[in-house]
Amino acid sequence: MFPLIREILAMPGDSRELRVRGWIRTKRDMKNLVFVELNDGSCLGGIQCTLDTAAFPESAETLAPLGTGAAVEITGKLVPSPGRGQAVEIAASEVLLAGDAPGEEKDGVPPYPLQKKRHSLEFLRELPHLRGRTNTLGAVMRVRSGLSFAVHRFFQSRGYQYLHTPVITGNDAEGAGALFRVTTLDPRQGGSRAGTGDYDRDFFGRETFLTVSGQLEAEAYAAALSRVYTFGPTFRAENSNTARHLAEFWMIEPETAFFRLPENMALAEDFLKFCLNSALENCREDLEFFDGRIEPGLIDTLQSAAESTFTHITYTDAMAELEKAGGFEYRPSWGCDLQSEHEKFLTEELIKGPVIVTDYPKEIKAFYMKMNGDGRTVRAMDVLVPRLGEIIGGSEREENLAALESRMEELGMDADRYSWYLDLRRYGTVPHAGFGLGFERLVQYVTGMANIRDVIPYPRAAGQLY
């Protein structure tokens, strides 16, 4: 395979003959020389190509009308660069045009929308098919890819099997959020037999939805393979139009047999630090860009989180600290969820680093979490980090059949629908625990991007589908 610009920039300037392929970022004309910065998205920086227009008049002619966004293949020698900021550059001898990106309307085609000037992230969101060509979105997508790979490396190296849990599900998610229906019926026509109240004519012969979590299915496989993790798309049909919510996002959910809460907390901490260290090592250039342009101090924050020991605090103790501190818009009180301002206080004032809050009131957590001896709290754990707040939520699971059945009854849940899930407690049940991490939250944390729509290639939200 031909080398990418990232690879070429690491080669010695020994006058080797090369062809570079990419898109023009900038072009400057000097007397007898044209300087082109060529970028191929393999890294943030481009490679400088210098063409002697007198020596290569034909290529000079090809290059003359081209501007930002035009695709070219440039052949030349890789030589030491006299300029600042780069070790090598291309002394070009041939320029071939692949595709122009006219800066002005031409043959009915409107001008290339991504001119050299800076564009707002809002503007770029309307161009999801082009915005990957900008410095910011290109860097986000490289970090996203690097973090994805780190996720796999982390879990694979610890004996976890990657599990593809289903996207189409018959589970109704028990309060985890609003659901998208999946159907081959036509909602305009009332496809199901009116009045029968069933979906027997639908594709699967029953009601089906997009999954909100792969956890329950992952539990089934943890009881078979001991250690599994999911990494797949999940969905919420919530009508919230904020910078923190998407209707479609990717989630990572490890589930471990024979783990209790302490091992689960240690895994979450190791995992998060592994991801941070991986980004700091492998995506350095992009992180420096984010540190400089998006979130000053970013690298220090990540570095310090990666080096810290996560503090553990119970929900009850955290609440006491919050009540003592006071001064919040939303008054903290036992039994209520932690608000952003509370998370901020815990991670940025009280503890100044990542915090794992454990043992939440059962009322504000899911039915499957293991009850503590007090009968009031469950073995839940949320990992909070400075700047972002909650990044991971998890728990030990209730593995005792009778305890789980009684909790489900308390909540008025239909045990028949969860019969398969209860089977896991009927046959060879084991203590187990797991957690979920919204992948886009991790990408936001690592890049400093404020709006979640800017860390996924094609964001989906209420009323918005570009």
Add this chain to the structure above:
Amino acid sequence: MFPLIREILAMPGDSRELRVRGWIRTKRDMKNLVFVELNDGSCLGGIQCTLDTAAFPESAETLAPLGTGAAVEITGKLVPSPGRGQAVEIAASEVLLAGDAPGEEKDGVPPYPLQKKRHSLEFLRELPHLRGRTNTLGAVMRVRSGLSFAVHRFFQSRGYQYLHTPVITGNDAEGAGALFRVTTLDPRQGGSRAGTGDYDRDFFGRETFLTVSGQLEAEAYAAALSRVYTFGPTFRAENSNTARHLAEFWMIEPETAFFRLPENMALAEDFLKFCLNSALENCREDLEFFDGRIEPGLIDTLQSAAESTFTHITYTDAMAELEKAGGFEYRPSWGCDLQSEHEKFLTEELIKGPVIVTDYPKEIKAFYMKMNGDGRTVRAMDVLVPRLGEIIGGSEREENLAALESRMEELGMDADRYSWYLDLRRYGTVPHAGFGLGFERLVQYVTGMANIRDVIPYPRAAGQLY
């Protein structure tokens, strides 16, 4: 983290004290000794644990009533094994019960359905939450996980960025298959305003579907980052109930800027061989199981494909060979798709190894494929392998705006709906190529499993959703 059985089996039998955790596969009682084979799903084989019932009467009592499927934690010394087939075993001194799996009805709980005897794959399909505990399905899921990781390692090492293309899409897939609708309207009620013919009250304010391919979006990002790959779920609402089709399956789609057909073919060949070699190296024990129990000769086939050089043949030449050979149920003729029997002839008789068939008639391929100079064929490539047939389909893409527009017009497609896709040809267009691999097909190929429902944790097909 505590060690998995796979790790323990690789340790020296130096009498170190250990705790193993897992599920009982078999138990044999001898005079004063109980032998337990304990499996934790980390590998196919279990570890033998031997308990001296006289020395440890309490543990003997715990163990006595337990059978296949019961979960236990066993503490003991890791010692050299006198038995055949294992280097080490556990001389147990303590057995703790985590969860029983009664072989007979007890307290209203039916007996554990996975007793020691062999179960048919059909029977297991009805128990997707338990079947991962069997040898066969456990092995499939480990191979599946190993192959997934190989996919990422391959592309990441070649400078490809992992791209999460959207699952919910407004594209209608242009003939790639039947679509699932995604909606928050209720099809029983005819949720959209009757007669308006639009979906403006639906979640996204328009019609939305589950994706059938991430390719078009991947093309957008290949024009930004040069090399991208997708690995995500894709969907077909087809009513075909065969051993080869799923309604939900995972697909891998690399897309490469500045690649033409030959580079694309080389990438596909390298990729496939990398996956095969990775499975042969890292999943050896499981492959030996499949070779012995599922598909005799499997390892030889994979080895030989991994070592072969893929033969290239044009569709036109392949058709001529097929016509010459004759004797097919479905008579081969230029312009028709290759049938399974034709693929079988090409890969098992004519060439005896993997074959890449190129340059198909444009009528049987998608609109975006690059036209050849003859105006009749397109730069498509299908990779066929012995036993399975087509495993990869790809092409060079039409990067020329006028040519693509004219082909879309020929096919009566609505250019307005593809305006964003045409933008990729309007601005900085480059030659590019890619392919798609149905991941379950790869898992079938590597494991020899005949039914696609047995290589994905929770299979989804028409009328079937367990």
